[in-house]
Amino acid sequence: MKTLAELAALQQLTYQGSGDVEIHSVGTLEHASKDQISFLANSSYTKYLKNTQAGAVIISQEVAGQYSGNALIAEDPYLTFAYVAQLFESLKQKPNQEKAKIHSSAVIEMPETLDESVAIGPLSFIASEVKIGAGTVIQSHVSIGPGVNIGENCLIKSGAKIEAGCHLGHRVIVHPGAIIGADGFGLARGSDGWVKIPQTGVVRVGDDCEIGANTTIDRGAIEDTILGNDVRLDNQIQIGHNVIIGDHTVIAGCTAIAGSAVIGKNCLIGGGAGIVGHIEICDGVVIQAMALVTHSIKKPGSYSSVSPLQPTKQWQKNAVRTKQLDKMARKVNQLERKLND
Amino acid sequence: MKTLAELAALQQLTYQGSGDVEIHSVGTLEHASKDQISFLANSSYTKYLKNTQAGAVIISQEVAGQYSGNALIAEDPYLTFAYVAQLFESLKQKPNQEKAKIHSSAVIEMPETLDESVAIGPLSFIASEVKIGAGTVIQSHVSIGPGVNIGENCLIKSGAKIEAGCHLGHRVIVHPGAIIGADGFGLARGSDGWVKIPQTGVVRVGDDCEIGANTTIDRGAIEDTILGNDVRLDNQIQIGHNVIIGDHTVIAGCTAIAGSAVIGKNCLIGGGAGIVGHIEICDGVVIQAMALVTHSIKKPGSYSSVSPLQPTKQWQKNAVRTKQLDKMARKVNQLERKLND
Amino acid sequence: MKTLAELAALQQLTYQGSGDVEIHSVGTLEHASKDQISFLANSSYTKYLKNTQAGAVIISQEVAGQYSGNALIAEDPYLTFAYVAQLFESLKQKPNQEKAKIHSSAVIEMPETLDESVAIGPLSFIASEVKIGAGTVIQSHVSIGPGVNIGENCLIKSGAKIEAGCHLGHRVIVHPGAIIGADGFGLARGSDGWVKIPQTGVVRVGDDCEIGANTTIDRGAIEDTILGNDVRLDNQIQIGHNVIIGDHTVIAGCTAIAGSAVIGKNCLIGGGAGIVGHIEICDGVVIQAMALVTHSIKKPGSYSSVSPLQPTKQWQKNAVRTKQLDKMARKVNQLERKLND
The missing domain is CATH 3.40.1390.10 (MurE/MurF, N-terminal domain)
Structure with a gap:
């Protein structure tokens, strides 16, 4: 009180x-x-x-x-x-419940290396060579792969998976079901089918980041996938391999960012948006919900692409015209010339 | 037979x-x-x-x-x-397999409070102060947070996570990997970066609901996120904090609903659709696949917004014209005036 | 070296x-x-x-x-x-780490049936009547349902769930959090609410497939959901019940394919795309990112549907015109007639 x-x-x-x-x-x-x-x-x-x-x-x-x-x-x-x-x-917060402890059902390959202020929840698995900073809390059903490095005062929630070699900064919150460091989607076309490119980079997450529930961040193909500091990702987001996201950028749910895209600082990216691979978005860009970014953006400001909602009957009449737009534009230009003659 | x-x-x-x-x-x-x-x-x-x-x-x-x-x-x-x-x-159904039982590998903080008709699968975790109704079956790798209240004859499938304090009605099916009650995405801009708003509400799910695989439903920021009765959610859906969904509404996969949106009863919402936050959709609305709803809908009926599919070469010619539409419309109006003079 | x-x-x-x-x-x-x-x-x-x-x-x-x-x-x-x-x-690869082994914390209902070359990670659950081929590695927190059949040299990563009766071919990689065989979304409208259609088919995945992190593939309603050989699915994809996907088809992240859609061989489907149910896409089709396929495609080639990105201020002027397109087209035709008279 x-x-x-x-x-x-x-x-x-x-x-x-x-x-x-x-x-x-x-x-x-x-x-x-x-x-x-x-x-x-x-x-x-x-x-x-x-x-x-x-x-x-x-x-x-x-x-x-x-x-x-x-x-x-x-x-x-x-x-x-x-x-x-x-x-x-x-x-x-009730102090007794928050007391650091290792649940007896957790599987920890090298328990002797854990700081005594670290809490590990029931049925979680901590592989070998893992470093976990003081005050970090790991809930139930979490899997921390070999060589992972987690900072201080992080909170890794139920069912999150952090794959081999990934790094998290301090005060990072990973929400339930999030997956950090799954393989990127790298394939080369061979004569008999697809050949997988080994994904040998990791994911590096800065301080004060938040990774939403069931969000996935792929590890890099050769180099790393990188989130700066204070990056906030909502739920169900997909971050492709070798993406780089600048400090303080906020991304709403269900957005997908393809491989090697570079996103600036202080961007706000709307829910369900898409960003294609190998492009750059400068600092201070706002992407509206469900917009698709197909080219680099060099000027801060707000960008949109989605067609406005209409009653389906009205939409049907208008939508068919969008397929005739070029024809219509040529006709208008022709009429203009004719009228000017 | x-x-x-x-x-x-x-x-x-x-x-x-x-x-x-x-x-x-x-x-x-x-x-x-x-x-x-x-x-x-x-x-x-x-x-x-x-x-x-x-x-x-x-x-x-x-x-x-x-x-x-x-x-x-x-x-x-x-x-x-x-x-x-x-x-x-x-x-x-083979009666022997269905016999209620608590698997020896499950971790249950207060086993004495469980009804004997409740089944808990291998490697699941049930926190303290949890209530589970008669006949409810919980499969493997499920995590039920403290204070959760689950009704009778529910089925909570493999790997689902139900976070602290959430309520489920009777006969609810939660499919694998679904997450109920993760934090909503609430941030205020501070001078040094984003400040997290504690998400102190819960999720309340009515009777006879179905929550799809890897779907996420966020807990409310202050008040609760609410699903009525007989709400059916497909897979990979994201429901933001403080969303309210009316009875019998059905939502197809990969749809995202932003915070504080209110959806009516008996709505059908297409796959991959988006609904922005703080709007209201009345009863009996049909949203077509991948449509984006950016404003409240007060009239039942079907709504669409997506541009029609075209061969990419044709699309390129037409798409460039969509960026000149306003100019074209003004030109047409000018031609009309000229012609009428 | x-x-x-x-x-x-x-x-x-x-x-x-x-x-x-x-x-x-x-x-x-x-x-x-x-x-x-x-x-x-x-x-x-x-x-x-x-x-x-x-x-x-x-x-x-x-x-x-x-x-x-x-x-x-x-x-x-x-x-x-x-x-x-x-x-x-x-x-x-360090040979010692890769040695096949069953972790002591894994729960295996019929351990005597497992080939000695199979590895099962910590805290995984293998139900009864499961067949797992030689050389297959199962990581931590995996759940394999009853009657599942997995081929040789597969890799099932952390937290993946494979539901009852599903089949995987040889050399399949299932990335973390993927769910194979959750119920399809089948509902009939009854007088009092929705009636669930039992989903009695399974998922059959061919050889050399890859299933991305947190991707979901639903089991069939009556018959099966089928992936051919060398099908590559990125993260966060939703595959509906009874979908059939041809050999060598590659699908990028966050794409949703509705029930009973049939996708050909050697297709490339862009990220965030949508494919409605009960349609067929022939071999060799390319679907661009975030396009919505609403009808069958019978001709190979590339298809698009998304409106191009614009600065929001410019977009606002143009977007309002898309709702007047049919009216504009009629006016243009009228002007043309008038001018030709």
């Missing part, structure tokens, strides 16, 4: 209303109760502010002028909410 | 031909043998009816008039086929 | 420069060191040839004329590189 005044002091912010109101957790404007703090960061939720039951609300200076309830005044209410939510989350 | 007459009686339907023919299983019109029953539900398979070797066929009244073989007459042959196939499937 | 002359002899190729140069591994033109061999297969990398530090380079006859360094002359440098890389990879 924290009072509003305590929260304000911790966040070095001012507040309005009663500083003594006791806050136990976070809630939404619509459903928060008196002992919860909520936030307003998206103007489409302003309608819920008036009647919120929240004990306090995190709002901007502008909004505060129109709101008479208890409030924490923040320049960026969403960011402040993130910090406050993290605070309450940390208070929830 | 059932005779055609017995099947008809069980389904409360009439039959034509010999009621004594013995049926042991189901088959396709094209390949069924004399001891199998087949069905005709899709007119494109009518060509196989004439020469089918099936011992009996499930057909509609209309088709029955043109077919002289043994037949079970059904209003909806596909639905009747489903019931008949389920019947033969249930007859196949 | 091999000398350039030895490599040339093994590959039955000629070389130029010093045959005595000792090669220990492969590298890229840009970063290879003196004891590595590199290759030039893509002309966009020609710029790196001049300054490469590689001890030798695999190049074509034409390129060899312009290069004075040590070189292995190949008709298809990429294919030769594949063979050379495989050779060095095989030399790396």
Whole structure:
């Protein structure tokens, strides 16, 4: 529990209303109760502010002028909410459960090399020559291949697989079912069929990265696949071999990035997007959901490619015309010439 | 084994031909043998009816008039086929194999709380404070997090992971590799990088739902992610945090639904589709394969967005014109004005 | 280690420069060191040839004329590189680690039936009535369902699940997290909700296939889902029930193929593509990335459907016009008639 005044002091912010109101957790404007703090960061939720039951609300200076309830005044209410939510989350942690321990059902090839602050969950497997940094927690059914190097204070969740030789930085979170370091898709056409190219690189993940559930990051073919620092990948993403992703880039779910693509820093890549191989995207690019990037992008900004949604009957009439577009354009040009004569 | 007459009686339907023919299983019109029953539900398979070797066929009244073989007459042959196939499937079950049991290699933190009718497969992990309903079967390599609540007669297949605190209703099937309750993708931009928003909600799945192989359903950020009753999800689907999906909605493989989207009841959502966050889709909406839904839909009906397939050479000519469409439309309007003058 | 002359002899190729140069591994033109061999297969990398530090380079006859360094002359440098890389990879294998063995933590229902050359990794589960061919290696956390039949010299990687009754040929590689034989998505609409169609077929995978990480291949509804020989599937692919895929077909990541689609031989299917159900694609078809195939294809060649990427501001102007295309086309035809009068 924290009072509003305590929260304000911790966040070095001012507040309005009663500083003594006791806050136990976070809630939404619509459903928060008196002992919860909520936030307003998206103007489409302003309608819920008036009647919120929240004990306090995190709002901007502008909004505060129109709101008479208890409030924490923040320049960026969403960011402040993130910090406050993290605070309450940390208070929830029960120390006994979090005590580092190696579950007796885990299979560890070289247990003597593990730091005593490392926790290994039930039925996980740690191969030989693995290094795991202090404070790292490995949950159940995780497999860590030989020679893997994991930094400090990482969290490797249930069923994740980290293949031979891969490196993770510090404070990396790998969500359930993610696979880091599977073979890249490398084939040469032989006379009798496909010949597999051995994938001898690894995956190198920087500090503070997050790898989503069931996301796959392939190991490099010769050199490595590389994620910078603070790269955030959502679920079900596919990262091909030898891809390089710059610091602070965020990628939404189900996006696929083909081999050897180089993505800049501070990019935002929409869900279900596709990026073909061997191209470069500069820093600060935004790719909208389900867009396909088929060429390098050298200018920051937002890019789109998907056709807009239509009722299927209307779509049918218009879609058939997209196959006649070149013909139509030529006809229009002809008409123009004719009219100008 | 059932005779055609017995099947008809069980389904409360009439039959034509010999009621004594013995049926042991189901088959396709094209390949069924004399001891199998087949069905005709899709007119494109009518060509196989004439020469089918099936011992009996499930057909509609209309088709029955043109077919002289043994037949079970059904209003909806596909639905009747489903019931008949389920019947033969249930007859196949060998009682000894299905006996409830806890495999000795499973790790169960509180075994004393498990109902004796619950089966836990090899190498699965059941955390503390878990409730599992009578008759539920958990296969191998499953991880059930602390505080999870699973209803009766569920089937949790190999390698599925159900994270802390999530709820499943009765008769839910979770297919291999599915992940229920991984963290949603919530980040606020701080001065030094991304700040993670703790994901403190859970996932609530209603009765009679099916969650496909390697599908991921994220836990809510503050409140919960919710699936109604009889929601059917195919494989490799991504459901973002705080999504709500109505009863009887069916979603095909590889579809991605972003956070806080609300999907109505009785919707059919095509494979590989995308639905952006914070929008609402009303009941009875059909989204065609790979369509991207970027705004709320308030009217039932079918919606599409994908450009039609073309030979690549033809596509190249037309695609370049899609980038000049606005210019072309203005030119056409100009020509029209000129011509009208 | 091999000398350039030895490599040339093994590959039955000629070389130029010093045959005595000792090669220990492969590298890229840009970063290879003196004891590595590199290759030039893509002309966009020609710029790196001049300054490469590689001890030798695999190049074509034409390129060899312009290069004075040590070189292995190949008709298809990429294919030769594949063979050379495989050779060095095989030399790396440490015989002691590769010795066949059954890990003590594996759960094997009928251990007496396993060939002594089979290796089973930690915490894997092998159900009853399973056949595994000589030389096959099964890694950790793998689940092999009852009645599964796996050929010789296969590699089943960490966390893969092969469901009851499925068949794999020889030399098949199943990458981590892949799921072979989950239920197909078969539902009939009943009066109270969806009725599940039992999925009683299996998956049959031919020889020399590769199944990517977290890829899912559904079992057939009545008959089987079938992959021919030398079919190569990348990661995160979804193959629906009763799909048939011809020999040597290669499918890139995140592609979804709906039920009962039949794909020919020697097809190349781009990443993130979609193929609807119940259609046929002939041999030798190339589907570009993220294209949606909605009808059968009877002519070999390349097919595309995705709209080209544009800056979002430009896209907004053009996209709105795609919804008016039919209207525009009618107007153009009207203007043409008017002008011709």
